[in-house]
Amino acid sequence: AQRVTQPEKLLSVFKGAPVELKCNYSYSGSPELFWYVQYSRQRLQLLLRHISRESIKGFTADLNKGETSFHLKKPFAQEEDSAMYYCALTPLLFISGANSKLTFGKGITLSVRP
Amino acid sequence: DAGVIQSPRHEVTEMGQEVTLRCKPISGHDYLFWYRQTMMRGLELLIYFNNNVPIDDSGMPEDRFSAKMPNASFSTLKIQPSEPRDSAVYFCASRYRQSGELFFGEGSRLTVL
Numbered sequence: 001a002q003r004v005t006q007p008e009k010l011l012s013v014f015k016g017a018p019v020e021l022k023c024n025y026s027y028s029g030s031p032e033l034f035w036y037v038q039y040s041r042q043r044l045q046l047l048l049r050h051i052s053r054e055s056i057k058g059f060t061a062d063l064n065k066g067e068t069s070f071h072l073k074k075p076f077a078q079e080e081d082s083a084m085y086y087c088a089l090t091p092l093l094f095i096s097g098a099n100s101k102l103t104f105g106k107g108i109t110l111s112v113r114p
Numbered sequence: 115d116a117g118v119i120q121s122p123r124h125e126v127t128e129m130g131q132e133v134t135l136r137c138k139p140i141s142g143h144d145y146l147f148w149y150r151q152t153m154m155r156g157l158e159l160l161i162y163f164n165n166n167v168p169i170d171d172s173g174m175p176e177d178r179f180s181a182k183m184p185n186a187s188f189s190t191l192k193i194q195p196s197e198p199r200d201s202a203v204y205f206c207a208s209r210y211r212q213s214g215e216l217f218f219g220e221g222s223r224l225t226v227l
Binding site: 006044049101105 | 117145147149155156157158159164169170209215216218219220221
């Protein structure tokens with residue numbers, strides 16, 4: 001079974017403060033991890049995936065297999081970062097085969113105050 | 115492409131009524147997913163299809179829920195009879211091939227009174 005845990009529901013910070021959104025996962029095989037974001041009144045969209053190892057809008061996330069974590073970080077939060085963030089996992093399919101299920105955590109609301 | 119299109123955007127109905135939610139995936143995408151979003155449970159996968167065939171429906175809550183994909187460009191999620199606890203936002207999403215970005219629709223907000 002695959003599981004994604006986002007331990008916090010809400011994180012409120014001031015503009016310019018560092019941000020870390022926590023994500024832990026459970027999966028017996030090799031996972032592919034994602035962060036999705038939902039801005040107010042917009043649809044869910046991909047923010048970043050661990051395979052591409054890129055930084056999007058100043059956000060980064062490193063897959064730590066030892067700690068089974070994929071925390072999302074940004075050194076200096078901006079007001080426009082306020083949104084709902086979801087961590088998600090799917091099996092790394094070229095290894096595991098047919099399972100294409102993408103499992104999400106419960107999400108965390110990030111509020112960046114001016 | 116207009117992206118994943120869902121209808122209706124909002125639905126208010128009374129307990130016991132049938133509800134049908136519709137989804138048009140992005141052309142060329144061969145995977146389609148239905149998710150339900152609530153405050154308590156977050157995003158739950160209900161069912162997903164590959165090439166119009168249901169692959170995993172283990173997330174469908176109970177027999178009141180059913181989903182179909184008669185062709186590559188259309189899917190429905192039906193609730194019959196609906197109950198107040200079904201109130202949620204239902205998202206449809208599509209993807210190309212097994213691994214890759216999931217594209218979401220804007221969701222259908224269902225309220226069952």
